[in-house]
Amino acid sequence: ETGYFTYDPGFVSTASTRSAITYIDGDQGILLYRGYPIEQLAKQSSFLEVAYLLINGELPSGEQFRAFEHEVAHHTMMHESLKNFLNGFHYDAHPMAMLCGSVASLSAFYHDTLDMNDPEQRRLAAIRLIAKVPTIAAAAYRYGIGWPFRYPRNNLEYVTRFLHMMFEVPSEPLELNPVVAKALDLLFILHADHEQNASTSTVRLVGSTGANPYACVSAGIAALWGPAHGGANEAVLKMLEEIGDAKNVASAVAKAKDKNSGFRLMGFGHRVYKNFDPRATIIREMTHKVLADLNVSDPLLDVAVALEEVALKDPYFIERKLYPNVDFYSGIIYKALKIPTEMFTVMFAIARTAGWVAHWLEQHVTPDAKIGRPRQIYTGAAERAYVPVDKR
Numbered sequence: 001e002t003g004y005f006t007y008d009p010g011f012v013s014t015a016s017t018r019s020a021i022t023y024i025d026g027d028q029g030i031l032l033y034r035g036y037p038i039e040q041l042a043k044q045s046s047f048l049e050v051a052y053l054l055i056n057g058e059l060p061s062g063e064q065f066r067a068f069e070h071e072v073a074h075h076t077m078m079h080e081s082l083k084n085f086l087n088g089f090h091y092d093a094h095p096m097a098m099l100c101g102s103v104a105s106l107s108a109f110y111h112d113t114l115d116m117n118d119p120e121q122r123r124l125a126a127i128r129l130i131a132k133v134p135t136i137a138a139a140a141y142r143y144g145i146g147w148p149f150r151y152p153r154n155n156l157e158y159v160t161r162f163l164h165m166m167f168e169v170p171s172e173p174l175e176l177n178p179v180v181a182k183a184l185d186l187l188f189i190l191h192a193d194h195e196q197n198a199s200t201s202t203v204r205l206v207g208s209t210g211a212n213p214y215a216c217v218s219a220g221i222a223a224l225w226g227p228a229h230g231g232a233n234e235a236v237l238k239m240l241e242e243i244g245d246a247k248n249v250a251s252a253v254a255k256a257k258d259k260n261s262g263f264r265l266m267g268f269g270h271r272v273y274k275n276f277d278p279r280a281t282i283i284r285e286m287t288h289k290v291l292a293d294l295n296v297s298d299p300l301l302d303v304a305v306a307l308e309e310v311a312l313k314d315p316y317f318i319e320r321k322l323y324p325n326v327d328f329y330s331g332i333i334y335k336a337l338k339i340p341t342e343m344f345t346v347m348f349a350i351a352r353t354a355g356w357v358a359h360w361l362e363q364h365v366t367p368d369a370k371i372g373r374p375r376q377i378y379t380g381a382a383e384r385a386y387v388p389v390d391k392r
C-alpha cells in the first residue's frame with residue numbers, strides 16, 4: 001500500500017502514520033506528490049499549484065487555480081500589531097527565531113475564531129499560513145537589516161510577491177530578473193513536502209493533540225531549524241566556505257570519515273534515500289543553469305562539485321549509501337539569487353508550510369485519528385526502594 005509508514009524498530013511506536021500525500025522510495029530515489037513524479041512537477045508546475053495539489057489531492061483546473069491564487073493573495077497581510085512582536089526581537093535575532101515566534105503568535109490573532117471541527121475553518125487556517133508565512137519571513141529579514149516592512153502586492157504572483165517584500169526599497173523600483181523568481185519557485189516545489197520527515201512528524205504529533213495549526217506549524221519550523229534537517233542548507237554553505245578550495249576536499253572527506261572529528265559532510269546522507277535524492281539531482285543541474293543565466297560564477301560551486309566527486313568514489317560513503325541530499329547544492333543557488341545565508345532555512349520553511357498544512361488537514365479527516373504517543377526502550381534503573389537522605 002503506498003504511503004504506508006512505519007517507524008524504525010529502534011523507535012518503538014504503538015502507531016504508524018498513514019498518509020496519502022507523498023510517497024518516497026528511498027532505494028529507487030522516487031518522490032511522488034499525490035502520485036505525480038517530482039521531476040514532472042519541477043518541469044511543468046508552479047509552487048502555488050503544487051500547494052493546491054498537496055492540500056486537495058488533485059491538480060486544479062484553470063478556474064480552481066485562479067480562485068485559489070486569489071484566496072491566498074487575499075490573506076497575505078499580517079496583523080499590524082505583529083510588527084510590534086517582531087520589533088521586540090533583538091536586531092540580530094536569527095530569522096528562524098523570528099519566524100517560529102511570529103507564526104505561533106498568529107494563534108493569538110486567529111485561533112479564538114477558529115472552529116477546528118469546521119472543515120472550512122481548517123481550510124481557511126491552511127490558506128492563511130501559506131499566505132502569511134512569506135510576509136512574516138520577509139518582514140523578519142527586513143527587521144534584521146533595519147529596512148521598513150513592505151506590504152504584499154497582491155497583483156504579483158506568489159514568489160515574485162515574496163521577492164518584492166524581501167528586496168524592494170521605497171527609494172527605487174525593484175529590477176527583478178525573471179530567472180530569480182523562476183528558480184525560487186522551482187526550489188519551493190522541491191522543498192514543499194517530504195512524507196514523515198522530522199518537522200512534518202512534529203507538526204502531526206502536535207496536531208494530534210488538537211493544538212491549533214499556527215502552533216503546529218511553529219513547532220515544525222523549530223524542528224526544521226536543526227542542522228541535521230532544514231538547517232543543513234545554511235550549514236553546507238558554511239562548510240564549503242571553510243573548505244575554501246577544491247584542492248582541500250580530500251582532507252574534508254577524510255575528516256568526515258573520522259568519527260572523532262565530530263564533522264559530517266553537510267548536505268550528504270539521508271534517513272530514507274539510500275540512493276540519489278531526486279531533488280538533489282534536479283538542483284545540481286539547476287545550479288549550473290541558474291548561475292549561467294545570471295552570469296554569476298561562484299568558486300563554491302567548484303568546491304561542491306569536487307567534494308561530491310571525491311565522496312561518491314570513497315568506499316566509506318559508498319558502503320553507507322551516502323549521497324548528496326536536497327540541501328547540498330540549494331545554498332549555492334540561494335546565494336546566486338542574493339538570498340542571505342541566514343535566510344536559507346527560512347526559504348525551506350516557506351516551501352514546507354504547504355506540506356505541513358496538508359498533513360495537518362489530512363490528520364483531521366483521518367478516521368479514528370489518535371493522539372501521537374511514541375513509546376521507548378527503557379534503559380534506566382530497575383525498581384528500587386527510596387533511601388532517606390540521612391542514610392545516603
Ligand code: SDX
Pocket residue numbers: 193194196197198227228229230232256257263264265266267268269270271272320322325326327
Ligand atoms: C533533510 O527526512 C527528510 O525527508 C529530511 C529532508 C526533507 O525534505 O524533509 O529530506 C530534508 O533534512 C535532508 C538532510 C539534511 N541534513 C544533512 O545534510 C546533515 C548531514 N547528514 C547527516 O547528519 C545524516 O546523513 C542524516 C541526519 C541526514 C541522516 O542520518 P542517518 O540516516 O541517521 O544516518 P546515521 O546517522 O545513522 O549515519 C549512518 C552512518 C554513520 O556511520 P557509522 O556509524 O555507520 O560508521 O553514516 C555516517 C554516520 O556517521 N554518516 C555520515 C553522514 N551522514 C551519515 N558521515 C559523514 N557525513 C555525513 N553527512
